[in-house]
Amino acid sequence: MTSPASVVLVFLDSAFPDGRLADASQPQLLVTDQGATRGDGAFETMLAVGGNVRKIQAHLDRLDGSGKALDLAIPGQDQWRRAIAAAIAEHRSQHPPVSDADDELVVKLVVTRGAEGAAAPTAWVQVSPVGAGARRQRETGIDVILLDRGYDSDAAERAPWLLLGAKTLSYAVNMAALRHAHKQGADDVIFFSSDGRVLEGPTSTVLLAHVDKSDDGTPVKRLITPQLDSGILAGTSQGALFKAAKEAGWELGYGPLVPQDLLDADAVWLISSVRLLAPVNRIDGQEIGTPSLQKELTAELNELFAGIQ
Amino acid sequence: MTSPASVVLVFLDSAFPDGRLADASQPQLLVTDQGATRGDGAFETMLAVGGNVRKIQAHLDRLDGSGKALDLAIPGQDQWRRAIAAAIAEHRSQHPPVSDADDELVVKLVVTRGAEGAAAPTAWVQVSPVGAGARRQRETGIDVILLDRGYDSDAAERAPWLLLGAKTLSYAVNMAALRHAHKQGADDVIFFSSDGRVLEGPTSTVLLAHVDKSDDGTPVKRLITPQLDSGILAGTSQGALFKAAKEAGWELGYGPLVPQDLLDADAVWLISSVRLLAPVNRIDGQEIGTPSLQKELTAELNELFAGIQ
Numbered sequence: 163m164t165s166p167a168s169v170v171l172v173f174l175d176s177a178f179p180d181g182r183l184a185d186a187s188q189p190q191l192l193v194t195d196q197g198a199t200r201g202d203g204a205f206e207t208m209l210a211v212g213g214n215v216r217k218i219q220a221h222l223d224r225l226d227g228s229g230k231a232l233d234l235a236i237p238g239q240d241q242w243r244r245a246i247a248a249a250i251a252e253h254r255s256q257h258p259p260v261s262d263a264d265d266e267l268v269v270k271l272v273v274t275r276g277a278e279g280a281a282a283p284t285a286w287v288q289v290s291p292v293g294a295g296a297r298r299q300r301e302t303g304i305d306v307i308l309l310d311r312g313y314d315s316d317a318a319e320r321a322p323w324l325l326l327g328a329k330t331l332s333y334a335v336n337m338a339a340l341r342h343a344h345k346q347g348a349d350d351v352i353f354f355s356s357d358g359r360v361l362e363g364p365t366s367t368v369l370l371a372h373v374d375k376s377d378d379g380t381p382v383k384r385l386i387t388p389q390l391d392s393g394i395l396a397g398t399s400q401g402a403l404f405k406a407a408k409e410a411g412w413e414l415g416y417g418p419l420v421p422q423d424l425l426d427a428d429a430v431w432l433i434s435s436v437r438l439l440a441p442v443n444r445i446d447g448q449e450i451g452t453p454s455l456q457k458e459l460t461a462e463l464n465e466l467f468a469g470i471q
Numbered sequence: 472m473t474s475p476a477s478v479v480l481v482f483l484d485s486a487f488p489d490g491r492l493a494d495a496s497q498p499q500l501l502v503t504d505q506g507a508t509r510g511d512g513a514f515e516t517m518l519a520v521g522g523n524v525r526k527i528q529a530h531l532d533r534l535d536g537s538g539k540a541l542d543l544a545i546p547g548q549d550q551w552r553r554a555i556a557a558a559i560a561e562h563r564s565q566h567p568p569v570s571d572a573d574d575e576l577v578v579k580l581v582v583t584r585g586a587e588g589a590a591a592p593t594a595w596v597q598v599s600p601v602g603a604g605a606r607r608q609r610e611t612g613i614d615v616i617l618l619d620r621g622y623d624s625d626a627a628e629r630a631p632w633l634l635l636g637a638k639t640l641s642y643a644v645n646m647a648a649l650r651h652a653h654k655q656g657a658d659d660v661i662f663f664s665s666d667g668r669v670l671e672g673p674t675s676t677v678l679l680a681h682v683d684k685s686d687d688g689t690p691v692k693r694l695i696t697p698q699l700d701s702g703i704l705a706g707t708s709q710g711a712l713f714k715a716a717k718e719a720g721w722e723l724g725y726g727p728l729v730p731q732d733l734l735d736a737d738a739v740w741l742i743s744s745v746r747l748l749a750p751v752n753r754i755d756g757q758e759i760g761t762p763s764l765q766k767e768l769t770a771e772l773n774e775l776f777a778g779i780q
Contacts, residue, residue, distance in 0.1 A: 171502055191500040191507055193480055193595055198500055199581065201510020201641040232643065233650055272508065275646075286502060310630045314665055317621040323647040324621045332510040332641030334541065337584075338632040341542055356623060356665075 170256065172249040174237045174285040181245030183252060186288060195284055197274025201332035203283070204228035204236070209292070209436050210250055210267040216470060217435070218243070220398040224329065225271060227396075231328035236273055237285050245287045246271075253289040266292045268436050274331065296437040303441035303456075304349035304432065308421055309339050311353035311361055315418070318393030326393035336364035350432055352424070352445065360388050360419040366434035367397030370419070370427035371459050383459070386415035386423075399433045399467070406466040421445075429456040431463075439463055479565065481558040483546045483594040490554030492561060495597060504593055506583025510641030512592070513537035513545070518601070518745050519559055519576040525779060526744070527552070529707040533638065534580060536705075540637035545582055546594050554596045555580075562598040575601045577745050583640065605746040612750035612765075613658035613741065617730055618648050620662035620670055624727070627702030635702035645673035659741055661733070661754065669697050669728040675743035676706030679728070679736035680768050692768070695724035695732075708742045708776070715775040730754075738765040740772070748772055 171190065172181035184190050196202040206221045215221075222239045229236035246269060259265035273285045318326035325332075339351045352368055353361040362368055372384045385407050387400050404414055424430050428451045430442040441460050442450055450456070480499065481490035493499050505511040515530040524530075531548045538545035555578060568574035582594045627635035634641075648660045661677055662670040671677055681693045694716050696709050713723050733739050737760045739751040750769050751759055759765070 169503060186502055189498045189500055190502050191498055191504070193495055193499050193581070193597060194478060195500070195507065196646075198504065198507040198583065199514070199579075199640065199642075200646055201639075201643050202646050203643075205508070232647065270508075272502070274507070288502060309632060310626070312623075312626040312630050312633045312635075313621045314623075317619070317665065321619045321621050323618060323651045324644055325647050326621075330510075330643040331508065332643035333508075334510050334512075334639040334641035335633055337505075337509055337511050338541065338634050342632045356626065 168257065168290055170249050170253040170289040172245045172252070172287045174241055174245050174287070179244060180248040181287065183248070191284065192277040194278040195274055196276060196278060197272070197284060197331050199278075200275070201330065201334065202232070203272065203274035203331040204232060204234065204329055205273070205331055206271040206329065207435055208269040208271070209438075210269050210289070212262070212265050213250055213254055214471070215246060215250070215269055217398045217402050218246070220401060221271070221435070224396060224398060225273070228328040228330065229273065231322065231325050232330065234273060234275055235283060237283075242271060242287070249287040249289045257291070268292055272331070292436060299349065299440045300438050303443040305347070305444040306350045306352050306363070306432070306442050307343050307346055307348045307446055309342065309351050309353055311355055313355055313393060314357045315355040315359045315361075315392040319391060324393075327390075327395060329395055333364075339364050350440070352432070354421060355392060358420055359392050360417060360421060360424060361392055362388065362394040362397075363432045363434070366432035366437070366440070367394070367400040368419075368424075369400060369403075369431045369433050370424060371429045373428050373455065373459070382413060383411075384413040384415055386417070386419065388417035388419050392417065397433060399435055399438070402470045403433065403463060403467050406470055407463065410466055425450065427451060429459045431460070438467060477566065477599055479558050479562040479598045481554045481561070481596045483550055483554050483596070488553060489557040490596065492557070500593065501586040503587040504583055505585060505587060506581070506593060506640050508587075509584070510639065510643065511541070512581065512583035512640040513541060513543065513638055514582070514640055515580040515638065516744055517578040517580070518747075519578050519598070521571070521574050522559055522563055523780070524555060524559070524578055526707045526711050527555070529710060530580070530744070533705060533707060534582070537637040537639065538582065540631065540634050541639065543582060543584055544592060546592075551580060551596070558596045558598045566600070577601055581640070601745060608658065608749045609747050612752040614656070614753040615659045615661050615672075615741070615751050616652050616655055616657045616755055618651065618660050618662055620664055622664055622702060623666045624664040624668045624670075624701040628700060633702075636699075636704060638704055648673050659749070661741070663730060664701060667729055668701050669726065669730060669733060670701060671697065671703040671706075672741045672743075675741035675746070675749070676703070676709040677728075677733075678709060678712075678740045678742050678748075679733060680738045682737050682764065682768070691722060692720075693722040693724055695726070695728065697726035697728050699725075701726065706742060708744055708747070711779045712742065712772060712776050715779055716772065719775055734759065736760060738768045740769070747776060
């Protein structure tokens, strides 16, 4: 949870080349904005470290993709980049980072279909501190439960109006799934499809690792994620980490995965742009992998991930 | 589409017994409101005729039900009723109805989970004129296409976190389905489940009628709607019309229905609170029923429906 006082807000506005700075603690949206009344829009959540947004191009490209799925005009990437830079600079000026370890900011991009009857979308950048919970879960790991997402793994391909590959503002189901997990004492959720395939977390991508011995005795490390055509969001963090892991000699794999694959893995993570790699300790109460190997693999992947711009 | 100038806005606010009147043409929501950033909240859309809201109790009860599904504290019904009365009175004072036929208003209730970090939900009533499109479609009827909703008809029962019986603000899929229909030259959509059952429209309930001869030659009229446990929203208009139709001697039926049942019906309608009964002329290009019988049944049901408070 973020108090509005620590949020820096910059609207994209063609009259202001670097965006229009606004006060996030004051009302800024019309009640007829279709973001608020229909969850009709798209968003991205990014991490800035030392003032630099990580994977910014991948996020801007995915936002464009969400816009295409929604038939929604997304402002140009240059306009976003200027507004993002202005918002981060303003936040660092208002709240100078205390230490290098503390120098992380959440940068959220939001585009709605605009107010009813308006010709243009509403678009803004908001910059805020990283919550304590996200930082803690990187270290302690998380307990997750498996929940049915209701869709079968072919739904995305046959029914594009379901917007399964888009990151829309309609996140009520994702939030309800997280509340369901919290009531059961768990931290997070891994969704599976109605035909039993592992999909994704409500706000993250699923990764798992296997370490095997090759014929000559050297360890072979494999990093695996569900395949995209099952109707999940293309994870920008997963994409970047896979690239780095491949260069470091890991083998890569893509689903289909079933829940048993998670239980049989040497380690499982939920990966996302702000919380980064959250090691999964338990799934539906069952311990995953071995703690020492999980720790070692997490450290190795964290190091690879830290090198990503 | 509604211009903000013709919208009367009243926030539910414990400091104001009849709600707090606000200017809908000015920003009133924080950008961190979880209605805007997560589609996290619930709503109702009602029709006021001559200043009286139709089926108000059914709408307030359904809003409470959506709140339960969302774990969201919904303001009390008395508080809503006072704010609704104030908003309607204000609209009729600002924009006096020109004629009895013109004396219809859309009354929308919205509750969001509030701004991030806030203790209370954001809740408001907005009152605006009925759009010309809705009035026209009551008369002319509509063309619809059938679209897959992705969920099977058991999903609602086994996975309550999918919020299938709740009227949430996360309507991006419903809006995308309507855009998909418009691109194909159609007006609206009837969703079916992945296991082939007729569900509902994106903003309406499906009705169909059959007229048969009984053994003694008198006509037997049956009104049929999909069964609720297939994961559709309980239609307040369908519920009220069924009650009135039963009293008028109609037989009632509840699904499961398959698309062929729609094509075989004597008439099909999409029913909702503002557009009321919209006769379906064509489904996927195929004409439904016979125009003269459809007209006759529509007139009869409209008369029954007009008597509902």
